[in-house]
Amino acid sequence: MARDLRLLPKAHLHLHLEGAMRPGTLADLAAEAGVAPPPVRGYASFTEFGLQYRAASALIATEEHLRRVVREVVDDAADDGAVWVEPHFYPPRYAGQLGSAEEVLEIVIDEGERAAAARGIGCGWIVSALRDAEVTQAVDLAALAAKYAGSGVVAFGLASDEARFPPEPFAEAFGIARDAGLICAPHAGELAGPESVRGALDALGARRICHGVRAVEDPALVERLAAEEVVLDVCPTSNVMLGVVGSVEQHPLAALLDAGVRCSLNGDDPLLFGPGLLAEYELARDGMGLSDEQLAQLARSSLVGSGAPCELVAEAVEHVEEWLTRPA
Ligand code: ADE
Ligand code: ZN
Secondary structure (H helix, E strand, O other), rough: OOHHHHHHOOEEEEOOOHHHHHHHHHHHHHHHHOOOOOOOOOOOHHHHHHHHHHHHHHOOOHHHHHHHHHHHHHHHHHHHOOEEEEOOOOHHHOOOOOOOOOHHHHHEEEEEEHHHHOOEEEEOOOEEOOOOOHHHHHHHHHHHHHOEEOOEEEEEEEEEOOOOOOHHHHHHHHHHHHOOEEEEEEEOOOOOOHHHHHHHHHOOOOOOEEEEEHHHHHHHHHHHHOOOEEEEEHHHHHHHHOOOOOOOOOOOOHHHHOOEEEEEOOOOOOHHHHOOOHHHHHHHOOOOOOHHHHHHHHHHHHOOOOOHHHHHHHHHHHHHHHHHOOOO
């Protein structure tokens, strides 16, 4: 009998709030709006994926919708054995409609805290700017994130189309986040190659990188990531669905681990890609052949790389060791 991966304590560090919405909730919100649910499978390009992401997000029309999605995302993380969940969130998506960006952020912080407390886990937020929005908006968002550092926000991110929008113009925003003590966790090395990962490290001061998997194209960069203990928040199914890698079997996760790079395992957008957190761990075991020691290492890195309080991390890491010493 294999060890139960649900019982492996872990953190979910790379998921986007709307992209982690339950399919049933999307159907309910569409019914309430009197429209057909938008399609959530099969993308010919990142642009097409982005349009579907936005169509799903547009169905969140009220504060109660937003609270429901937060609550369910936290519940799903807890159900999959996460002791900490750290979703990406872009407050301007609802600004105007549900209040100011700050009021919207307060709603998700409040609901995340309540939902996590009800399940005995923790929740912290990554305020994420979008590369295809104005750079000045990213600066404003970094200032907002900084205001809530230590009060619900733990990190600052950068999402959307990396191929068309390199990291360097966002240096000022990330400087503000860094000065506030936030973890800098931009997307890089997904839709662009090693130069984008270097840009995230050098211009943005990234300590965690969302994806980062295309660093494998440059062995010197892989060595640097290992030496500097940067955590890559890896999402295998997302990479396959968006054509970043050819198949799960060809995914570079095992190679990155063998090279000593710290990686966490994540779902990215389970609504649009399918598997949730636990299913990604199962896929890593069954589809990539990772050992329980490697799976425990992913869980350890997710905890140590997270913005969770030190006591939560220390206790959970101890439980990872206990999980590993149980007979398989
Ligand atoms: N936003 C949601 N999912 C994303 C991804 N995989 N890459 C960049 N931005 C995203
Ligand atoms: Zn992502």
